[in-house]
Structures are given as C-alpha cells and as structure tokens.
Amino acid sequence: MKNHVIATLFSIAAIGALSAAPQTFDFKDPKGVNAIQFHLDSVLEPISGTASGITGTVSFDPANPAATTGKIVVATNSLTVSNAMMTDHLRGDRWLNAPVNPEISFELAKLDNVKTSGNDTTATAVGKLSIKGVTKDVSVPVKLTYLAGAFGKRINKPEVGGDLLVVRGEFTINRSDYGINPGQMEDKVNPEIKLTLAIVGGAPKA
Amino acid sequence: MSNSTTHKPSPARLGLQLAAAVLLIGVVGFWTAKGAHTGWSMNQVPVKQLDEITGIEFVTYEKRFVPGIEFLAGGAGLAAGLFVVSLLFKRQSTQTTSS
Numbered sequence: 001m002k003n004h005v006i007a008t009l010f011s012i013a014a015i016g017a018l019s020a021a022p023q024t025f026d027f028k029d030p031k032g033v034n035a036i037q038f039h040l041d042s043v044l045e046p047i048s049g050t051a052s053g054i055t056g057t058v059s060f061d062p063a064n065p066a067a068t069t070g071k072i073v074v075a076t077n078s079l080t081v082s083n084a085m086m087t088d089h090l091r092g093d094r095w096l097n098a099p100v101n102p103e104i105s106f107e108l109a110k111l112d113n114v115k116t117s118g119n120d121t122t123a124t125a126v127g128k129l130s131i132k133g134v135t136k137d138v139s140v141p142v143k144l145t146y147l148a149g150a151f152g153k154r155i156n157k158p159e160v161g162g163d164l165l166v167v168r169g170e171f172t173i174n175r176s177d178y179g180i181n182p183g184q185m186e187d188k189v190n191p192e193i194k195l196t197l198a199i200v201g202g203a204p205k206a
Numbered sequence: 207m208s209n210s211t212t213h214k215p216s217p218a219r220l221g222l223q224l225a226a227a228v229l230l231i232g233v234v235g236f237w238t239a240k241g242a243h244t245g246w247s248m249n250q251v252p253v254k255q256l257d258e259i260t261g262i263e264f265v266t267y268e269k270r271f272v273p274g275i276e277f278l279a280g281g282a283g284l285a286a287g288l289f290v291v292s293l294l295f296k297r298q299s300t301q302t303t304s305s
Contacts, residue, residue, distance in 0.1 A: 027277065033257045033264045045245035049250075050265050073259075080267065084246035135280040149262070166260045198262045 010051050022061035025201030026164040027054055027072060030155060034199040036074060040175075041190035047086065048155050051104070055077030058191065058201055062146050065121040066114045072199070073106040101132045112139070119146050127171065131178040142169040142197075151202050162204035169197040213297040222292030226285040233281025237273045247274035 014022035027034060034054040040047045053075025060068045072120075076098040081087050091098040107130075121144040129138045144167055151162030172194050176182035215223075237243075250267035257264060 031257065033260070033262055035264055037265065052253075059268040082252060082272075083246050083252055083266070086246070145260075150259055154257075164260060166262065176273075198264070200257070200260045200262060 015027060022059045022064075023163060023165075024069065025060055025070075025163075025203045027056045027058065027199055027201040028036050029200055029202070034201070038079070039194040039196070040192070043188045047081060047189065049081035049087070049090070051075070051079045054199055055177045056105075058165060058167070060144070060146070062148070065116055065123065065144065066111050067121075068111050068144070069108055070104060071107045074103055076102050096132055096180060103130075105141075106138075107129045109141075120144070121146070121147075123170040129173070131173075132180055136177060138171070140171045140175075140197075142167055144168075148161045148165040151204050154200075154202075160204060161206075162202060165201045165203070165205065166197050167197060167201070171195055175183075211240045213299050216295045218273050218300050219295035219297070222288050222295070226288035226292065229288065230282060230285035233278060233285070237278045237281075240271075240273050243274050245274050247277050248272040 006093070013149035015028075032052065034173055035050040035052040036054070037048065037050050051074045054072065055075075056070060056072040058068060058070030062071075076096050078090055079087070079090055079096065080177060081090060093100075106127055108125055108127040111124050112126055114121060114123040123144070125140045126141045127138065129137050144165060147164040147166065149161065150164045152158045156163060172192050174191050175193055176191055249268050249271060251272060252265045253268050255264055255266055256262070
C-alpha cells in the first residue's frame with residue numbers, strides 16, 4: 001500500500017514536471033503565414049516588402065517565459081518587393097548579396113523586462129542579429145502570445161494536440177551597420193530599415 | 207496672273223505625329239485604367255490577409271502588372287521623341303498659278 005502511494009506521488013510529480021518543461025516551437029509554418037515585413041523610406045514612394053522564408057525554433061516555457069531562447073532564420077532570397085527589378089537589386093551584391101549571404105538570423109539569448117498578463121508576455125529580446133556576415137548585439141521589444149491547444153485547430157485537424165506561440169515585434173536597424181550599401185544612395189533610400197515581425201511557431205503533441 | 211504656294215504635310219511627318227498622339231493617348235489610358243499608380247511599376251501586387259487563429263496580418267502577392275510613373279514618363283517621352291522626329295520631315299510645298 002505504502003509503495004503504491006509513493007508510486008502515485010512520483011507519477012503526479014513527473015506529470016507536473018513534464019507539463020512545466022519548456023516546449024520547442026517550430027517556426028517553419030505549414031500555412032506559410034510567417035514573414036518579416038521591411039520598410040525603407042525612399043524617393044517617390046517607400047520601399048516595402050516581405051521576407052517569408054522563415055525557419056528556426058524557440059524554446060518557451062509558459063510557466064517561465066524569461067527562460068525563452070531560440071533562433072530564427074530568414075532565407076535572404078525570400079526577400080520580395082512589388083517591383084521585380086527592385087527585388088533583384090535587393091538580393092544583388094550591392095545590397096544583401098543573397099548568393100554569398102543566404103541567411104539572416106536572430107539568435108535569442110534571453111528575455112529582459114518580462115511582464116506576463118494572461119496569455120501575453122511582453123519583453124525585450126536580447127540577442128545577436130546577423131545580416132550580410134555582420135553580427136551585432138540587439139535588444140528588440142517583443143510580445144509573445146501563448147495559445148494553448150490551438151495547433152490542431154489552426155491546421156484544420158482538431159484531433160491533433162499542441163500549442164502555438166505567436167511572436168510580434170517592431171524595430172529599426174541602420175543598413176550601414178550591416179554593410180548594406182553603406183553611405184550610398186542615402187539621399188534616395190533612407191539608411192534606416194523598419195522591420196516588423198509577426199510569426200507563429202507550433203509545438204504539436206503526439 | 208498670280209502665283210500662290212501652299213504647304214502640305216509630308217505623309218511621313220503626318221504619320222509620325224499621328225503615331226505620337228496615339229501612343230500618348232494609349233499610354234495615359236492604360237496607366238489610368240490600371241489604377242493611375244503614382245509609385246513605381248509593380249509586377250506583383252501585395253494583398254493583406256489575416257490568419258484568424260493567431261490574428262497575424264500577412265501579405266501574399268497577386269501576379270499582375272500595374273504600370274507606375276516611370277511607365278507613364280517613358281511612354282510620354284517616346285511620344286515626344288516621335289513628334290520631334292516628325293518635324294525633321296519637311297512639308298511639301300505646291301505652287302499653284304491662277305489667272
């Protein structure tokens with residue numbers, strides 16, 4: 001009887017430990033929604049586009065959001081604007097040189113200033129942003145929304161269990177800092193690039 | 207008896223000026239019909255969509271051509287060029303004598 005009680009207590013403790021363990025969210029979205037939008041002020045009209053080739057994983061524990069870590073990677077040749085010639089220039093050697101620098105990445109080291117309210121966590125994401133072979137430390141304000149049990153519903157398979165993590169953020173970088181056509185055409189294309197992030201990662205449960 | 211000289215435009219001159227007018231009207235008409243977009247030409251048009259579960263607003267691209275201001279400027283420039291070239295063709299002058 002005593003052994004049975006101990007075994008039951010161990011089982012409950014193990015289930016508790018498992019449910020509190022960080023989950024790994026995969027940001028290669030099966031619905032193709034994930035993208036980072038970029039915006040540069042320019043002569044005639046702003047240059048706006050998207051980068052949709054998002055991959056990477058984030059380890060997130062709803063019970064301890066401050067311990068969140070992960071890496072998000074963007075395929076450079078997925079950067080697209082409405083004008084085909086501009087897209088070619090953007091991916092070309094004077095701008096991002098996509099053949100030589102196939103990836104843009106953000107490696108999340110930690111979250112600072114974490115505040116959680118319900119499903120939402122706001123924080124400052126501290127990590128390393130790598131663009132065109134240049135890596136810099138950056139701090140980005142982000143909002144994380146944890147959607148428990150929403151994975152299956154989103155892919156129209158409610159029988160599939162799992163959670164979703166939505167990450168939103170907006171920040172500005174200076175293209176000269178990353179060797180993107182530094183000091184050139186600044187009278188025509190603003191040196192500042194505004195980046196808007198809205199991506200979702202899934203953690204299916206078997 | 208008096209002589210009078212009349213000038214008639216040469217067929218080449220008239221043809222080029224007509225082509226310039228048609229080109230200008232066509233380019234302006236096409237640009238207006240496609241939305242009179244005052245930015246650069248677009249080969250694909252961004253369309254905003256919403257992912258209902260996550261609330262993420264994302265962009266997809268619709269493949270269609272929207273002429274921009276450089277299309278209009280190029281067409282107008284070509285029409286102006288045709289008009290200038292047409293002026294190189296001299297008018298035909300005919301002399302008539304009346305008694």
